[in-house]
Amino acid sequence: MSAQSDVERLAAENAALQTRIQALTKENSRLKAPQTSPPLPDPSPLTAFTQVESLNNPEIARYSRQLLLPEVGVQGQLSLRNASVLVVGAGGLGSPCILYLAAMGVGKIGVIDHDTVEISNLQRQVIHSESRAGLSKARSARLAVHELNSDCHCIAYDLVFDYTVALSVAAEYDVVVDATDNVPTRYLVNDTCVLLGKPLVSASALKLDGQLTVYNYAGGPCYRCLFPVPPPPETVTNCSDGGVLGVVPGILGTLQALEVVKILTGVKAKEAPTLLLFSAFSSPTFRSIKIRGKQAHCAVCGTQPTITELQDYVAFCGSQPTDGPVHLNLLPAGDRITCADYHTLRQTGQPHLLVDVREPVQYDICRLPGSLHVPWRDFAQRVPDILAAREAVSHQPIYIICRLGNDSQEAVLHLRERGVVDAKDIVGGLLEWHQSVDPTFPAY
Amino acid sequence: MAQSPQYKVYYFASAREAANDTTSESFDYPPTCQSGPDGSGLRISVQEVLARCVAKHPGLQAVVDRCMVALNQEYVPQGTGCDQVWVKPNDEVALIPPVSGG
DSSP states (O other): OOHHHHHHHHHHHHHHHHHHHHHHHHHHHHHHSOOSSOOOOOSSOSSOOOOOSSOOHHHHHHTHHHHTSTTTHHHHHHHHHTOEEEEEOOSTTHHHHHHHHHHHTOSEEEEEOOOBOOGGGTTTOTTSOGGGTTSBHHHHHHHHHHHHOTTSEEEEEOSOOOTTTHHHHHTTOSEEEEOOSSHHHHHHHHHHHHHHTOOEEEEEEEBTEEEEEEESSTTOOOHHHHOOSOOOGGGOOOHHHHOBOTHHHHHHHHHHHHHHHHHHTTOGGGSOOEEEEEETTSSSSEEEEEOOSOOTTOTTTSSSOSOOSOOOHHHHHTSOSSOSOOOOOOSOGGGEEOHHHHHHHHHTTOOOEEEEOSOHHHHHHOOOTTOEEOOGGGHHHHHHHHHHHHHHTTSOOEEEEOSSSSHHHHHHHHHHHTTOOSEEEETTHHHHHHHHTOTTSOOO | OOOOOEEEEEEOHHHHHHTTTOSEEEEEOOTTOOBOTTSOOBOEEHHHHHHHHHHHOGGGHHHHTTSEEEETTEEEOSSTTGGGSEEOTTOEEEEEOOOOOO
């Protein structure tokens, strides 16, 4: 064999190997490349929801425990299978409601929610999970439904339920479940159901209390019949301010799923309308109040309604359609201090009095060292304590802090009225302190 | 001596907080209270019951108008006619404000 042919053979081998290396390098980089859009589940099912005339064998096996109940039976199960239910809100109430509706065999479930899953939701919103934090709640709920019951036709609407979509979305469903967390959306859901003639299964939960009613059904009242005027915004507490025991919305949301079943199986129409009150730590825990039929003078479901189309619910209620924190602006900038400036003042050791006006439960969670604790609810009576404490730091300025920077402004205004002019509030409160000064300070 | 006749008021949700965390309390009838013209015994109107609650707990002022009111577990429409619904001894009045959280 000549040296010449060896060289040619090696050159050809080399070329082939180079080509192979190139191909493998390309494949490797393709596999390693970060995926710009992670594959998300298809938000809408591929096939249309269709009704059936009888249950198939897998359905009979799956729902046998319900089929054995005379109150449900084949007809009742078929009613669930052929029904569609829209759940507005996939939060504390929606979580168990959606799961049970899917588990019990409701054929089509719509879930509408514009929020994303946060870790602080998980103590009550049991349909979501740590691995789905950051995902839209509607999509997260749909994933959970499909894991539980892949036969359920679940549609996720990653949208705000507002007047632009309310009628068109709700028109697609037989029953609407109000599992929302704010006043304007409750009136919107109610008016939507009255205008479309849909039964509304409504519940609410806060702290240790809950309420449950079926509205606009079988001659019963609507939400406006019972609560014609929205509560003043300042008297409305939300879960992020007032707290909520996780199982409380769980109980109410589970009862909503029961009411849906009773409507779909025809049992509910024979019952007199009631408002169910739940108080977790009171006795009795449940109370049932008999309510009347629809009110003739009701603005939306009465004999001469003044509301014939959806309206501006934010203006009507004077509050936003979210349960997020409110940021008031009651003081001129000169009467306030930023967290950064207050931080500098502390670091340079300038004498002052720091007053923390949060509730005792919040003060127990975390506090800045050296603060005087005077809860806002006792503030008026305890102004003398504050002035005495200020004397102890030789009449130095007062800084007032709370969680979000709202009550602290009210407190400064109160001191102004009492003739104390050198008090300032700390803008944004302890949440802002966590965000802009000390990330190790707890946020809640 | 027999206990003087009373009626009882229950406060729910934000009404409980506005009433200084009172779940329920009993009220004596005011001395001006008369028996009904039909001799039906001591009575006070729902409207006056609410006014007396607010007088005792001023924080209720902002809440009471928007509350649903129930007498003996039965809804009483507020406003017109509320001064003609009578609360008799041992009756229970409940103040039920809407809860909106979820």
